[in-house]
Amino acid sequence: MAETTNLSGVKHIVLVLSGKGGVGKSSVTTQLALSLVEKGHKVGIMDVDLTGPSIPRMLGLDGHQVHQSSKGWVPVYADDKQSLACMSIGFLLSNKNDSVVWRGPKKTAMIKQFLQDVCWGELDYLLIDTPPGTSDEHIATIENLKEYSPDGAVVVTTPQGVAISDVRKELSFCKKVKLPVLGVVENMSGFVCPHCTECTNIFASGGGEAMANEYGIEFLGRVPIDPGFTTMVETDGEGSYVKSFEKSNLFPIFKTISKRVVELTSSPSSASSS
Numbered sequence: 404m405a406e407t408t409n410l411s412g413v414k415h416i417v418l419v420l421s422g423k424g425g426v427g428k429s430s431v432t433t434q435l436a437l438s439l440v441e442k443g444h445k446v447g448i449m450d451v452d453l454t455g456p457s458i459p460r461m462l463g464l465d466g467h468q469v470h471q472s473s474k475g476w477v478p479v480y481a482d483d484k485q486s487l488a489c490m491s492i493g494f495l496l497s498n499k500n501d502s503v504v505w506r507g508p509k510k511t512a513m514i515k516q517f518l519q520d521v522c523w524g525e526l527d528y529l530l531i532d533t534p535p536g537t538s539d540e541h542i543a544t545i546e547n548l549k550e551y552s553p554d555g556a557v558v559v560t561t562p563q564g565v566a567i568s569d570v571r572k573e574l575s576f577c578k579k580v581k582l583p584v585l586g587v588v589e590n591m592s593g594f595v596c597p598h599c600t601e602c603t604n605i606f607a608s609g610g611g612e613a614m615a616n617e618y619g620i621e622f623l624g625r626v627p628i629d630p631g632f633t634t635m636v637e638t639d640g641e642g643s644y645v646k647s648f649e650k651s652n653l654f655p656i657f658k659t660i661s662k663r664v665v666e667l668t669s670s671p672s673s674a675s676s677s
């Protein structure tokens with residue numbers, strides 16, 4: 404009989420990757436998770452961005468601590484129904500402004516512990532928010548997940564050429580480690596004016612879609628810059644975005660993206676391994 408582990412009850416594992424920092428990987432992870440919860444799924448977010456954990460802040464969970472049970476670490480829940488569980492290095496730091504300056508082996512050991520020791524219980528989706536680029540954290544995550552066959556990766560980019568060129572390296576990493584790519588999300592794709600709803604392309608647009616076409620990868624969608632999102636996650640705090648996500652401007656976009664992610668993970672042959 405197969406050994407029961409803390410990941411045994413997790414049906415689907417999806418990594419969220421980006422070539423560059425600051426393109427919105429944690430924002431996409433958070434909104435993908437919230438839209439999966441809205442569809443009735445039980446979701447976990449594991450934040451393995453050890454040097455810049457931003458998931459606790461986005462979910463309004465800053466200052467929360469994880470507790471140890473006999474089975475391992477108990478994740479922190481972002482909602483009353485306990486449909487969205489979260490584990491982040493941010494919960495283990497005594498001060499959120501503390502920095503984590505660790506060498507590779509210590510990071511690798513922490514990720515192994517994260518993947519083995521968090522008691523997620525039954526989850527439909529575990530989303531793993533990774534640091535930008537391809538670092539020790541990525542390699543450790545992939546190695547420790549081998550026996551669970553992750554469904555694939557959602558790759559986040561912005562429309563500018565420099566972000567796109569970094570994504571190419573990310574795609575080559577996925578190919579090397581045989582991680583299927585579910586698709587590409589182009590974040591910060593234009594700015595929708597809150598007054599007249601006109602969408603202005605601040606950066607060049609369509610780069611993410613063109614790159615996805617070039618690689619034969621699915622383009623999952625464009626997410627514009629929404630000042631409302633920034634206000635809610637950066638200033639309102641206290642999980643205001645978790646509570647008001649369904650009324651937010653970006654909700655319809657993430658509803659479509661998450662629907663496609665569910666379809667792709669239900670029929671894995673549609674994910675690209677190029």
Ligand SMILES: Nc1ncnc2c1ncn2[C@@H]1O[C@H](COP(=O)(O)OP(=O)(O)OP(=O)(O)O)[C@@H](O)[C@H]1O
Pocket residue numbers: 421423424425426427428429430431452455457534535590591626627628629630632633636637
């Ligand atoms: N579509 C959007 N509209 C408005 N603000 C956004 C959007 N996407 C991201 N942001 C803001 O941009 C900043 C960077 O986003 P985020 O932290 O998600 O990026 P990241 O790629 O995870 O960064 P890092 O790699 O440094 O962890 C955050 O302040 C976030 O609130």
Ligand code: SF4
Pocket residue numbers: 596597598599600601
């Ligand atoms: S997009 Fe429309 S409302 Fe916004 S600043 Fe321009 S003209 Fe004014």
